[in-house]
Amino acid sequence: xxxxxxxxxxxxxxxxxxxxxxxxxxxxxxxxxxxxxxxxxxxxxxxxxxxxxxxxxxxxxxxxxxxxxxxxxxxxxxxxxxxxxxxxxxxxxxxxxxxxxxxxxxxxxxxxxxxxxxxxxxxxxxxxxxxxxxxxxxxxxxxxxxxxxxxxxxxxxxxxxxxxxxxxxxxxxxxxxxxxxxxxxxxxxxxxxxxxxxxxxxxxxxxxxxxxxxxxxxxxxxxxxxxxxxxxxxxxxxxxxxxxxxxxxxxxx
Amino acid sequence: xxxxxxxxxxxxxxxxxxxxxxxxxxxxxxxxxxxxxxxxxxxxxxxxxxxxxxxxxxxxxxxxxxxxxxxxxxxxxxxxxxxxxxxxxxxxxxxxxxxxxxxxxxxxxxxxxxxxxxxxxxxxxxxxxxxxxxxxxxxxxxxxxxxxxxxxxxxxxxxxxxxxxxxxxxxxxxxxxxxxxxxxxxxxxxxxxxxxxxxxxxxxxxxxxxxxxxxxxxxxxxxxxxxxxxxxxxxxxxxxxxxxxxxxxxxxxxxxxxxxxxxxxxxxxxxxxxxxxxxxxxxxxxxxxxxxxxxxxxxxxxxxxxxxxxxxxxxxxxxxxxxxxxxxxxxxxxxxxxxxxxxxxxxxxxxxxxxxxxxxxxxxxxxxxxxxxxxxxxxxxxxxxxxxxxxxxxxxxxxxxxxxxxxxxxxxxxxxxxxxxxxxxxxxxxxxxxxxxxxxxxxxxxxxxxxxxxxxxxxxxxxxxxxxxxxxxxxxxxxxxxxxxxxxxxxxxxxxxxxxxxxxxxxxxxxxxxxxxxxxxxxxxxxxxxxxxxxxxxxxxxxxxxxxxxxxxxxxxxxxxxxxxxxxxxxxxxxxxxxxxxxxxxxxxxxxxxxxxxxxxxxxxxxxxxxxxxxxxxxxxxxxxxxxxxxxxxxxxxxxxxxxxx
Numbered sequence: 001x002x003x004x005x006x007x008x009x010x011x012x013x014x015x016x017x018x019x020x021x022x023x024x025x026x027x028x029x030x031x032x033x034x035x036x037x038x039x040x041x042x043x044x045x046x047x048x049x050x051x052x053x054x055x056x057x058x059x060x061x062x063x064x065x066x067x068x069x070x071x072x073x074x075x076x077x078x079x080x081x082x083x084x085x086x087x088x089x090x091x092x093x094x095x096x097x098x099x100x101x102x103x104x105x106x107x108x109x110x111x112x113x114x115x116x117x118x119x120x121x122x123x124x125x126x127x128x129x130x131x132x133x134x135x136x137x138x139x140x141x142x143x144x145x146x147x148x149x150x151x152x153x154x155x156x157x158x159x160x161x162x163x164x165x166x167x168x169x170x171x172x173x174x175x176x177x178x179x180x181x182x183x184x185x186x187x188x189x190x191x192x193x194x195x196x197x198x199x200x201x202x203x204x205x206x207x208x209x210x211x212x213x214x215x216x217x218x219x220x221x222x223x224x225x226x227x228x229x230x231x232x233x234x235x236x237x238x239x240x241x242x243x244x245x246x247x248x249x250x251x252x253x
Numbered sequence: 254x255x256x257x258x259x260x261x262x263x264x265x266x267x268x269x270x271x272x273x274x275x276x277x278x279x280x281x282x283x284x285x286x287x288x289x290x291x292x293x294x295x296x297x298x299x300x301x302x303x304x305x306x307x308x309x310x311x312x313x314x315x316x317x318x319x320x321x322x323x324x325x326x327x328x329x330x331x332x333x334x335x336x337x338x339x340x341x342x343x344x345x346x347x348x349x350x351x352x353x354x355x356x357x358x359x360x361x362x363x364x365x366x367x368x369x370x371x372x373x374x375x376x377x378x379x380x381x382x383x384x385x386x387x388x389x390x391x392x393x394x395x396x397x398x399x400x401x402x403x404x405x406x407x408x409x410x411x412x413x414x415x416x417x418x419x420x421x422x423x424x425x426x427x428x429x430x431x432x433x434x435x436x437x438x439x440x441x442x443x444x445x446x447x448x449x450x451x452x453x454x455x456x457x458x459x460x461x462x463x464x465x466x467x468x469x470x471x472x473x474x475x476x477x478x479x480x481x482x483x484x485x486x487x488x489x490x491x492x493x494x495x496x497x498x499x500x501x502x503x504x505x506x507x508x509x510x511x512x513x514x515x516x517x518x519x520x521x522x523x524x525x526x527x528x529x530x531x532x533x534x535x536x537x538x539x540x541x542x543x544x545x546x547x548x549x550x551x552x553x554x555x556x557x558x559x560x561x562x563x564x565x566x567x568x569x570x571x572x573x574x575x576x577x578x579x580x581x582x583x584x585x586x587x588x589x590x591x592x593x594x595x596x597x598x599x600x601x602x603x604x605x606x607x608x609x610x611x612x613x614x615x616x617x618x619x620x621x622x623x624x625x626x627x628x629x630x631x632x633x634x635x636x637x638x639x640x641x642x643x644x645x646x647x648x649x650x651x652x653x654x655x656x657x658x659x660x661x662x663x664x665x666x667x668x669x670x671x672x673x674x675x676x677x678x679x680x681x682x683x684x685x686x687x688x689x690x691x692x693x694x695x696x697x698x699x700x701x702x703x704x705x706x707x708x709x710x711x712x713x714x715x716x717x718x719x720x721x722x723x724x725x726x727x728x729x730x731x732x733x734x735x736x737x738x739x740x741x742x743x744x745x746x747x748x749x750x751x752x753x754x755x756x757x758x759x760x761x762x763x764x765x766x767x768x769x770x771x772x773x774x775x776x777x778x779x780x781x782x783x784x785x786x787x788x789x790x791x792x793x794x795x796x797x798x799x800x801x802x803x804x805x806x807x808x809x810x811x812x813x814x815x816x817x818x819x820x821x822x823x824x825x826x827x828x829x830x831x832x833x834x835x836x837x838x839x840x841x842x843x844x845x846x847x848x849x850x851x852x853x854x855x856x857x858x859x860x861x862x863x864x865x866x867x868x869x870x871x872x873x874x875x876x877x878x879x880x881x882x883x884x885x886x887x888x889x890x891x892x893x894x895x896x897x898x899x
């Protein structure tokens with residue numbers, strides 16, 4: 001089955017020269033887009049068109065184009081990663097859009113993620129939060145056999161649900177408080193569920209939450225928007241576990 | 254041979270690594286903290302090496318072009334990681350993993366390296382479990398395994414369909430711990446564009462800050478390249494958009510020789526090309542072949558009806574389906590190695606039995622597995638892969654068979670390294686997919702993750718210590734010397750030359766055109782004629798590139814077009830070397846299929862008498878033919894025979 005061709009669509013794209021400049025929307029029209037193309041392939045075509053006109057292409061972040069690296073980060077028509085549920089921007093396809101559509105494309109809007117250029121933001125804050133404690137303190141080597149500690153399947157499965165986080169930033173970008181709680185919770189919860197991670201669970205929860213607060217992310221008010229927009233469907237139950245871990249840790253102080 | 258010394262240790266195969274470790278130099282803790290190591294690339298190999306070396310006390314600097322080390326393309330590996338644990342009691346062993354890897358590689362890999370890989374494979378699993386990698390487990394709480402192509406045992410560990418992601422996040426978390434301690438300095442959005450050689454030794458790199466466009470110098474006592482493969486030379490591949498061969502290629506031009514550049518893996522189960530707006534191809538994990546059955550129609554009229562859209566797969570009864578892998582290879586069936594499965598798919602499609610509108614697809618059907626195990630079990634095993642497939646194709650694979658076709662996936666070729674993983678430039682190492690060493694002419698599924706982590710966690714930290722033990726008197730590397738100045742100028746001039754062409758066509762335009770030449774002539778079936786055509790066409794396109802390239806945007810600022818232009822310029826040169834290498838090797842082996850050399854049944858036919866060597870190419874200048882050196886492969890522990898999966 002050959003895909004349908006969209007004869008014309010209109011794009012309103014956020015353009016911003018660099019971190020210091022003021023940005024604004026520019027409007028572009030593009031033609032003959034196959035509905036089998038991905039959203040980012042559509043942007044490739046826009047960029048080819050801009051280059052052929054001697055204009056600077058739209059800068060946007062993308063890499064694996066199969067929904068796992070977490071690089072792509074677009075607000076499409078007011079939703080993180082666009083109108084489909086449970087996908088990243090790169091997995092969004094043009095069959096989701098109709099002939100003659102007008103599509104608005106913006107970068108993540110979140111104080112913790114300043115714009116670098118056009119649609120590209122700096123997510124270094126997420127790096128810093130993980131550096132504060134998102135690991136198990138083991139060195140390479142001298143490790144017991146992988147089967148030395150049995151882990152109940154439900155715990156391993158739930159840890160995997162949390163570990164599926166791709167660090168894209170959709171949660172904080174969507175949250176009205178710009179809270180990074182779902183991101184922090186995913187890591188804290190994954191490691192708290194596993195015997196290997198339990199050893200330093202208290203220190204981890206405190207350090208990661210403190211770093212998140214220090215970097216200016218807001219508080220969680222349980223609106224659940226993060227869970228709705230998470231491309232990996234990470235549940236806010238992990239936030240509940242983070243809160244428990246955090247309180248437990250604080251009570252011990 | 255004088256030029257190439259693989260430095261394979263003496264002694265029986267199973268003792269080589271232990272004997273070697275006992276003999277090599279070690280740096281004291283007090284001296285380690287005075288030594289600097291640069292690691293380029295932060296995937297499984299680079300990330301695990303960075304963390305392990307920093308834990309030992311070295312000062313590590315890492316570079317990645319992505320905005321975080323966690324986004325390296327190892328993250329996209331789906332199916333699993335091999336290890337000879339024998340947890341399943343199916344008679345696995347270090348020897349069996351070694352043997353199957355050598356055989357899978359069609360007898361073109363080094364025995365000693367592969368044995369060591371199998372030997373350390375078990376420790377990788379232990380390490381990852383300790384880091385909190387949530388591997389799949391059985392109800393008893395122990396680790397689960399599944400089967401992969403080319404193996405007679407179940408030795409693949411996995412984390413749903415996201416094994417690469419979980420292993421990389423493990424290595425990344427270990428890196429983060431060292432970044433917090435100040436032992437790793439991580440440069441993100443930085444692309445390494447040259448290696449600096451001082452007095453014959455690698456002493457640093459030149460990198461471009463992709464945000465500011467500034468070109469910067471970095472010095473170290475040793476440099477490790479972990480930059481992955483060069484599959485993107487084909488434009489369409491399963492690699493990420495940014496994957497490139499530039500750092501490795503510049504190292505080649507600085508004297509590191511290149512091994513087996515024409516050995517490219519074409520993965521049999523990818524989502525077929527949808528049209529000419531396509532930017533990349535998506536892999537469907539090999540693990541799917543555990544439960545999916547590959548077929549095309551037996552009758553040509555059924556195939557034609559499928560191509561026209563007048564029939565669907567469900568209209569074709571079982572007796573009219575040709576399960577051609579099970580038919581041709583009864584012993585391994587749907588789990589034959591990747592090169593064999595890819596060629597078989599191409600053979601059926603070329604014969605007119607393809608099942609989609611382009612005639613370039615075969616079915617991978619889960620109907621039978623769903624009937625046997627139920628929807629829920631299949632969803633548990635492959636849920637995220639099925640979802641990914643549905644998102645891309647708009648077809649539900651629970652109800653209609655997947656359509657798949659082979660695509661470029663991995664490069665077995667890479668920088669030549671000795672047993673210590675050092676290139677022919679002293680102090681310059683290459684690890685992971687970036688080197689040529691362990692997979693011969695075809696890599697088995699779930700072995701890339703194993704090799705990347707083996708190199709980074711358990712091999713390089715030992716072997717680099719041997720080199721660095723002789724460097725403890727070397728002070729911090731001064732980056733103001735003429736060598737650094739020359740290298741920086743070289744990078745700036747090269748970029749400026751591309752920027753100043755001011756032609757009419759984008760880097761992507763040339764990249765796509767190059768990809769078509771490569772796929773048509775150096776793809777799944779290669780001939781003397783096609784390779785000679787490729788050499789001519791690449792040269793012509795390259796000439797046009799240097800005349801008509803247009804790089805818009807600012808030179809000293811974030812500029813994706815300039816990044817792409819530099820990568821494409823390197824791909825042109827790499828493509829030429831690949832063609833020369835493929836032309837030299839007039840035999841079929843693994844992923845390299847010369848149509849002049851096949852058996853009567855259409856299987857790849859090796860020529861051990863004439864080609865049982867690693868092709869090692871030495872750069873001789875831009876307009877001079879490279880020189881071929883040969884590393885003869887010696888098999889003392891394995892009987893070399895024609896590969897059979899029947």
